[in-house]
Amino acid sequence: MTDLNDTCGVSATASQLRCGFAALVGRPNVGKSTLLNTLLGRKVTIVSRKPQTTRHRILGIHTLTGAQIVYVDTPGLHRQENTAMNRCLNRTATTVLAEADVAVFLVDALRWTQEDEFVLERLTPFANPVILALNKIDRLRAKQALLPLIDRLSGRRDFAAVVPVSASRGINLAALEAEIVQQLPNSVAYFPQEQITDRSERFMAAELIRERLLKTLGQELPYASTVAIEAFEQEGRLRRIAAVIWIERRGQKPIVIGHKGQRLKQIGRQAREEMEALFGAVVYLQLWVKVREGWSDDERALGLLGYAEP
Ligand SMILES: Nc1nc2c(ncn2[C@@H]2O[C@H](COP(=O)(O)OP(=O)(O)OP(=O)(O)O)[C@@H](O)[C@H]2O)c(=O)[nH]1
Ligand SMILES: [Mg+2]
Structure with a gap:
């Protein structure tokens, strides 16, 4: 029996500890x-009202007493x-299932769509347990409103648990985590106790800019836009970051830049403020907008822009 105190700072022995990967899967939004x-109490992944906000596999590590859940967004x-x-994007999400001990199938409790059907079908070959999580119950008028959906879905798969x-x-999340932990194997911890994510500040810097773009431009934002970090220098509490917003057509530039560059300035300022809060650092951010035609349908360009998944 290994004492994990030596390596990971997790105070349990291997035979007592439950540890594994929990994939968070579901349709966009x-x-x-x-x-x-919310589970981690820290921002490790960006959020927006627009579908297809997340474009990467992102780990969020939650070390509890006697358990370590490695969430995969x-x-x-x-x-x-x-x-x-x-x-x-679909390949990334599907590949995650190959290494997951448990999947949390997240759905909107108020809206079952054809795309949820599609996800349920994709889960068919997944042999490990699936927990059904019915989200956004804060918007439900009455709990009974959930019953028809639960009834219908229970007939479709033998879910390990159904958790609204x-x-x-942050409602009912302890109950969800208790169900997840029950499905994890006994194992030594995979990550040190203090580690929260596998993603670097450099990655988060690009993501925070992309989140700002999504929030500032909303429906106007060209779907085929992305952010690449050109330079990331760290000197003590200082970060010098140069980033490029890539779009596909010249005509989209004014949308992102705005009148006299005001929009781009606002996006840059707000993203920088978020980075400073998250990194606990002073950030100098330089931001450009560049055009690369057809990048979103070009495998090679995707690789260069950071979409080559592990
Ligand atoms: N009312 C309510 N809104 C929620 C809840 N959870 C998420 N949302 C909102 O739903 C929207 C989508 O949230 P995301 O977390 O980005 O959704 P996602 O599933 O990660 O989406 P993709 O990354 O595009 O696949 C955002 O506007 C959230 O604020 C909830 O419990 N209640
Ligand atoms: Mg997401």
């Missing part, structure tokens, strides 16, 4: 990333696969 941030599974990026939650309000 059901609240997977919101759930992860995934891009929302969607039926439309018309560009290389769409296919890449509100990710944004």
Whole structure:
């Protein structure tokens, strides 16, 4: 029996500890990333009202007494696969299942769609337990309103548990975690106790800019836009960051830049403030907008722009 105090700071022995990967899966916009941030009490993944906000596999590590849950946030599974990026997002989400000990299938308690059907089908070959989490119950008038959906879905798969939650309000999340822990194998901890995510500040810097773009431009934001970090220098509490917002058409530039550059300035300022709060650092951020035609349907360009998944 190994004492984990030596390596990970988790005070339990291997035989007592439950540890494993919990994949958060569901269609876009059901609240997977919101759930992860609330569970961890820290922002490790970006959130927005627009579908397909998450584009990468992001780990969020929650070390509890006697357990370590390694959550995996995934891009929302969607039926439309018309560009290389769409296919890449679905592939990323599906690949995560291959290494998951348990899947949390997140749905919007108020809205079951064809895309949820699609996710349920994708879960068919997944042999490990699936927990059904009905999210956004804060918007329900009465709890009984959940019963028809629970009834219908219970007939579709033998879920290990069905847990109504509100990710944004933090309702019933302890119950959800207790169900997840029950499904994890006995194992030594995979990560040191203090580690919260596998993603670097550099990655988060790009994501925070993308989140600002989503929030500032809303429906106006070209779907095929992304952010790449060109330079990331760290000197003590100082970060010098240079980033490029990539879009696909010259005509989209004015949307992002705005009148006399005001929009881009606002996006840069707000993203910088968020980085400073998250990194506990002083940040100098330089931001450009560049055009690369057809990047979202070009496998090679996707790789260069950070979409080559592990
Ligand atoms: N009312 C309510 N809104 C929620 C809840 N959880 C998430 N939301 C909102 O739902 C929207 C989508 O949340 P995300 O966490 O980005 O959803 P996602 O499933 O990660 O979406 P993708 O990354 O696009 O797959 C945001 O506007 C959230 O604020 C909840 O419990 N209640
Ligand atoms: Mg997300």
